[in-house]
Amino acid sequence: MSLIDAGFALIRDPLTRIAHFIPDASIREMGRNDYAITDHPVETGAVISDHAIQLPPSVEIVCVWSGSPHGEDYPNRTLINLLLFQKQRQPIDVFTVRRHYANMLIQSVSHITDKSTPDVLMATIRCRRIMIVSTKTTSTGEAGKSSQQSPQKTASTEKTGAQQLKSSNTSGFASPGQRS
DSSP states (O other): OOOTTOOOOOOOOOOOOOOOOBBSSSEEEEEEEOOOEEOOEEEETTEEEOOOOOOOEEEEEEEEEEEETTTHHHHHHHHHHHHHHHHHTTOOEESSSSSSEEEEEEEEEEEEEEEEEEOOEEEEEEEEEEOOOOOOOOOOOOOOOOGGHHHHHHHHOOOOOOOOOOSSOOOOOHHHHHOO
């Protein structure tokens, strides 16, 4: 059984590329762009959705590397190199027939060998975008109590020495008269 007999249409396009790996054929490319939608119960039987957060895009590529033009052990070398590259965890560019994906990490590499594909590497490679941000710490300085609207609530703590607890002669619960 050949790959075409299995019901797949081979897409031969040199634009399909995972970092510097260019497959001999791309069988299927599936991109995902999802949103996480928050749900909150507000009453019995009622749920509101008030936020939608865009999740990082991902792509799954089923592709083939053949040994015929490159040498018999090329599929095995390609698999080893893909796994080593994944282990480096470096952001890469992925190009498919439809789209360019930047800042991607190889999330998983799986491969299948059966009686019809002993001389090829048929791999499923999943990649997901990572968000790279830079952070820095700044000092706001100590604002003077005179510039604060409620310094008793917003001012920093002050060193007042050791303190002793004082007994209030209560059971720990305030009566309605004590609360006002």
